[in-house]
Amino acid sequence: MxxxxxxxxxxxxxxxxxxxxxxxxxxxxxxxxxxxxxxxxxxxxxxxxxxxxxxxxxxxKEELFGKVLARYLDGPGAYTAAALDAPTGREVVERLIHGAVALTAGEDTPEGCLCVKSVHAGGPDSHAVRQDAVAVRKAGEAALRRRLEQADDLPSHYEPAALAALVHTISDGIAVQAAAGRGRDELRQVADLALRALLD
Incomplete structure (x- = not known):
């Protein structure tokens, strides 16, 4: 060939x-x-x-990281896009938050989230990388907001934009805790508590 x-x-x-x-x-x-x-x-x-x-x-190095970030989003991080295809808004939120635990505290993957770690990169040489990661996060939150605007099964007191921001905040917090060494079982309990508070 x-x-x-x-x-x-x-x-x-x-x-x-x-x-x-x-x-x-x-x-x-x-x-x-x-x-x-x-x-x-x-x-x-x-x-x-x-x-x-x-x-x-x-x-x-910066260009390589851009290729790596795209590979991450299409591979380990692809659960975020797949979650948007769930039939109800509740399931979308559940899949995103449980998915954050599975990704960032998995047995066979590094702890934490590549995007979240990159957003917090602080040196002058990492400015472009940080901006790319921020753009990815904003695009993901905007896609979630649009999907939640179509949902009719969520608590009426939630504005889709605020709920999308809250879900991302919870997911990012899970990633930070995972990177700090908090275990998967404990993070699952946190995720379940957050979902009960959000959706019950």
Whole structure:
């Protein structure tokens, strides 16, 4: 089978590594250590490539992170978009909050949320990364607001925009607690309590 252009480096030279597998390894490093806590050496070691190959295939660290963030949203973080397809507003909210626990306190994934960690990146070199993460969060909240505007089964005293902001605040709080080491069972109890307070 002929190689696709995606499997070639600039100039037509074939890659000697699996780009998708390398991105997955970069995702795990960024997720575990955060953008600022991850060095190029951390990335090249985990990805099994040298710096010239990294730059040629993925760009600089910031560009690589953009690709990793997109992969995160389409992979581990895809539950957020899938939750919007739930048949009722109540189920949407339940799936988002329970999904936050499953993602950020999973047994086989780093603790916390890549997006939430990136929003809190504070150094001047991480400004663009932080802005990208903030944009992702705003887009997700806006999509949730639009979905809640269509729901007719939620408590009438909630404005869709306020409820969307509250759900994201709870989910972000779960991610922060998970990153601090709080266990999954305890976070499930927190999620269940929050859902009872919101929806009962």
């Amino acid at each position: 002929a190689e696709s252009t995606e499997d070639r480096m600039p100039g037509g030279r074939p890659r000697s590594f699996d780009a998708d597998a390398a991105l997955d390894r970069a995702l795990e490093v960024f997720w575990r250590q955060g953008y600022e806590g991850t060095s190029l050496t951390d990335l090249t070691t985990a990805m099994g490539i040298n710096k010239p190959s990294l730059y040629a295939a993925f760009g600089n």
